[in-house]
Every structure is written in structure tokens, then in C-alpha cells.
Amino acid sequence: MTGSPSAQHQLDLVPDALLAGRAADGDTAAFEALARRHGPLMRATARRLTGSLADADDVVQETLVQAWKQLENLRDPAAVKGWLLRIVGSRSIDHLRKRRHHLGLDDLENRAENHVEEHSKPQSTDPEHNAVNTSRVEALKAALALLPEEQRRCWVLKEFNDQSYEEIALTLNISPASVRGRLARARITLARTMEEWR
Amino acid sequence: MNTPGDALECGHSLAELSTYLDTGEIADPAHLRSCPECQAGLASLRRLSELGSELLSSDLADAGSGHDDWMQSILDNLRLELRPGRNIPLRTENPHDTLWETEGAITALIRSVADALPGTAAGKCRLHGDLAGGESNTADENSTSGAGIIVDVEIAVVYGHPMEERAAELRRELAKTLAFQTELTIEAINITVTDVLELPATPTPTTPTAAATLPPPEPIPSEREDLP
Structure with missing residues (x-):
């Protein structure tokens, strides 16, 4: 019914609020246009929260399933982007929790190491030599991977998604004051590490 | 909430500056304007924030476009159905x-x-x-x-x-x-x-x-x- 390629393309111009309204009415093409528009940020966020691109895709898929079911409850269609990202946050945390449940503690330790390795590949062979060549962004990735998990989550939700303390608090199920504290600690550690790169 | 090593010599803390970055609120704005230590701390946090934006751009580039195969395969998996209504x-x-x-x-x-x-x-x-x-x-x-x-x-x-x-x-x-x-x-x-x-x-x-x-x-x- 809304299948022609030109109509499809036209949806790319339509603002979020309109697409969200249509999607809530059951328009799959409008929903897919929203998914394509915000997919990259959802994927990038989930990747930093979960630590891998494969997990990120699972999270994006779960997020879209939940969003499709709950779109009717979205009060302000213009706020659909932030709403999708908050679902990404919750689903990412659930994803890690579920996996943790299936893994033993030993596996978990290994995973944590792999996790760090994935983010610090360029330094893995000869730190002193590569350290010079590694871009500051790569260094930030490595430093981020070394942060305690809760701090990293707060940092990603703030810097990638611009969520408020209250929104982050809801996602992580902690108090806004804890968010403020963890975010500060994350920044202090990261800033210190990055100052060494200047 | 104090973090080990976050106190500045002027008596303020990096944690306060971190909150100030997000909310624009701080107990002593006059001090902030004139204190070199606070200004240096703030500059450091701002550089980190800029670097964070660079990381986001880099991650977005890695993620690819929403018109790429990865999104298509996710959408194919969803099999959305038109909501029938009444x-x-x-x-x-x-x-x-x-x-x-x-x-x-x-x-x-x-x-x-x-x-x-x-x-x-x-x-x-x-x-x-x-x-x-x-x-x-x-x-x-x-x-x-x-x-x-x-x-x-x-x-x-x-x-x-x-x-x-x-x-x-x-x-x-x-x-x-x-x-x-x-x-x-x-x-x-x-x-x-x-x-x-x-x-x-x-x-x-x-x-x-x-x-x-x-x-x-x-x-x-x-x-x-x-x-x-």
C-alpha cells in the first residue's frame, strides 16, 4: 500500500513526529524509515554499552521489536529518537545481564579481558611504539573499556545520547545523585588518561 | 560526592565542575570565573567532551548507514505486521x-x-x-x-x-x-x-x-x- 520507491524515498524527508504518528497507526514503512534514520546512532550506542558489534545488532533488533509494540504509548511523537535510545540503553543492560547469567565467573573475567583487547588493538603488540601512532580517539576507546562498567554506561548515555541525569538514572535503576557521581568519576579518570596524550 | 584525587587546591572539586558542565549550576560562580585551577579543570573536561564527540563520529562512521545491509537484515527479521485496529x-x-x-x-x-x-x-x-x-x-x-x-x-x-x-x-x-x-x-x-x-x-x-x-x-x- 505504501510501497512505491518514490513514496519510500519521500518518507526520508518526513519529520520524526509524523513518522512516529504513522508508525503508531500501524504503518510499517514509516516505522522502517524511523529505524533507518536512527539505526546508526542506536547501533553505535549499543556497541559501546555492550562492547561488541554483534551484540549491538541484537540489541537494535530487540529495541525495534519493543518499540513497534509500544509505539502507541509514546506520548510525544516528536521525542521518538530519545525514546528509542532509552530503549537501547535498557536492552543493552539486559543483554549483558542475560549473558552474565549464562556464563560462569571465569568466562566473565576472560570476556572482560577480551573486551579491553578489542578496544585497544593498536597498542597490543608494542605499546611504546604504537602509543605514538595511536590516535587519541583510539586511546579514549581503550580508556573507556577500562572503566568500571557503571561509570562507562553513565558516560556513554551522557556523551552519545545526551540523556539527563534523571533519564540515565531510570535506565540504570540508580539514583540521579549516583549518576552524577559516576559520571564525574568517569570523566576524571578519562580526562587524566587523555591529558597524558596531549 | 568526593572522588579520591578530584579535589583542586582551591577547595573545589572536578566533580563539581563535571556537574557544572551538564547543568550550568555551581555554588560559587564568581570563584569559578576567577580561579585558574577551576578554569584549567574545566578546560580539561571540555577537551574530553570534544574527544567524546569525535569518538561518537568515528563510531557512527563504523556503524554505517541505515540503508546498509545490517539494517535491512534486522528489518527482515522483524516481520512487522500492520496493526489491524477495530x-x-x-x-x-x-x-x-x-x-x-x-x-x-x-x-x-x-x-x-x-x-x-x-x-x-x-x-x-x-x-x-x-x-x-x-x-x-x-x-x-x-x-x-x-x-x-x-x-x-x-x-x-x-x-x-x-x-x-x-x-x-x-x-x-x-x-x-x-x-x-x-x-x-x-x-x-x-x-x-x-x-x-x-x-x-x-x-x-x-x-x-x-x-x-x-x-x-x-x-x-x-x-x-x-x-x-
Whole structure:
């Protein structure tokens, strides 16, 4: 019914609020246009929260399933982007929790190491030599991977998604004051590490 | 909340500066302005924040476009189904038959009409009223006694198209299509223009005179019962 390629393309111009309204009415093409528009940020966020691109895709898929079911409850269609990202946050945390449940503690330790390795590949062979060549962004990735998990989550939700303390608090199920504290600690550690790169 | 090593010699802390970055609130703004230590700490946090934006850009580039295969395969997995909405009974030749169409099919029809007109795209679409058209629709051939349906459609109009004309044209088209393709008794079609779409860098821009004669964006008021 809304299948022609030109109509499809036209949806790319339509603002979020309109697409969200249509999607809530059951328009799959409008929903897919929203998914394509915000997919990259959802994927990038989930990747930093979960630590891998494969997990990120699972999270994006779960997020879209939940969003499709709950779109009717979205009060302000213009706020659909932030709403999708908050679902990404919750689903990412659930994803890690579920996996943790299936893994033993030993596996978990290994995973944590792999996790760090994935983010610090360029330094893995000869730190002193590569350290010079590694871009500051790569260094930030490595430093981020070394942060305690809760701090990293707060940092990603703030810097990638611009969520408020209250929104982050809801996602992580902690108090806004804890968010403020963890975010500060994350920044202090990261800033210190990055100052060494200047 | 103090963090080991976050205290500055002036007595303030990096944690306070971190909060200030997000909220713009700090206990002693005058001190902040004049204290070199606080300024240095703030500069360091701002550099980190800029680097964070660079990381985000880099991660977004890694993530690829929403039109790439990864998103297509996710969407293929979803198998979204059109939400059917309420059932709308249809007249039948045989009183023992029960036929109906769904509300979702009607709103999809309405959207396709709006999308097909040049310069308009449909948004939210709602049918208000008793879709069952009375108690015993299937038995009663003259079921037009049912109360009329009010159709609320939100549309976006592409910049340069006269809104009132587009709305009037859409109303005519919808009335025609709904009369032809459904059995609904339409009492009113309310069209609200909620957005103006700007086409990206059109090679043939509308002439200034055409733009100047655009009627004011006056949404046609519609009585809205926002159903949950």
C-alpha cells in the first residue's frame, strides 16, 4: 500500500513526529524509515554499552521489536529518537545481564579481558611504539573499556545520547545523585588518561 | 560526592565542575570565573567532551548507514505486521455471512491517498465514531442509520505548495475514495497540517512571489479525543 520507491524515498524527508504518528497507526514503512534514520546512532550506542558489534545488532533488533509494540504509548511523537535510545540503553543492560547469567565467573573475567583487547588493538603488540601512532580517539576507546562498567554506561548515555541525569538514572535503576557521581568519576579518570596524550 | 584525587587546591572539586558542565549550576560562580585551577579543570573536561564527540563520529562512521545491509537484515527479521485496529463490519448478500474489514486497512488507504497527491505526506490518522454502524449491521441491509464517522488526518505539506489548496484537494480525494472503496458514512474529514517539509537543495526553487502568496499555516481545527 505504501510501497512505491518514490513514496519510500519521500518518507526520508518526513519529520520524526509524523513518522512516529504513522508508525503508531500501524504503518510499517514509516516505522522502517524511523529505524533507518536512527539505526546508526542506536547501533553505535549499543556497541559501546555492550562492547561488541554483534551484540549491538541484537540489541537494535530487540529495541525495534519493543518499540513497534509500544509505539502507541509514546506520548510525544516528536521525542521518538530519545525514546528509542532509552530503549537501547535498557536492552543493552539486559543483554549483558542475560549473558552474565549464562556464563560462569571465569568466562566473565576472560570476556572482560577480551573486551579491553578489542578496544585497544593498536597498542597490543608494542605499546611504546604504537602509543605514538595511536590516535587519541583510539586511546579514549581503550580508556573507556577500562572503566568500571557503571561509570562507562553513565558516560556513554551522557556523551552519545545526551540523556539527563534523571533519564540515565531510570535506565540504570540508580539514583540521579549516583549518576552524577559516576559520571564525574568517569570523566576524571578519562580526562587524566587523555591529558597524558596531549 | 568526593572522588579520591578530584579535589583542586582551591577547595573545589572536578566533580563539581563535571556537574557544572551538564547543568550550568555551581555554588560559587564568581570563584569559578576567577580561579585558574577551576578554569584549567574545566578546560580539561571540555577537551574530553570534544574527544567524546569525535569518538561518537568515528563510531557512527563504523556503524554505517541505515540503508546498509545490517539494517535491512534486522528489518527482515522483524516481520512487522500492520496493526489491524477495530473490525468494521461489511454488508453481505447472505445474512449468515459475516464480513468485515479492519481499521488498519482504512487508515492505510487514507495514507496512500495523501502520499499519492503531489506535495503532501500523511501523518497520524484516526477514525472516530461507531465503526460498527449500529447494533446488527449484518442483518440490517439499511445499516446507514449508524452515526457518521469523523476522519482526522495529519499531513505535512512540501514547502511551496499552498496548504489550503492541498488540504481541500486531499479532502475531496479522500471523500471520493472512501465513498467508493468503503461502506463508511463519513460525517467529516478534518485535515491538520502539522509540518512543512523542506526538500533538500531543490534545483528549481519556487519563485519568491509564489512563496510570498503562501497562506498562513492555519491548521483546520479538529476536535480531538485522544484515545489511549
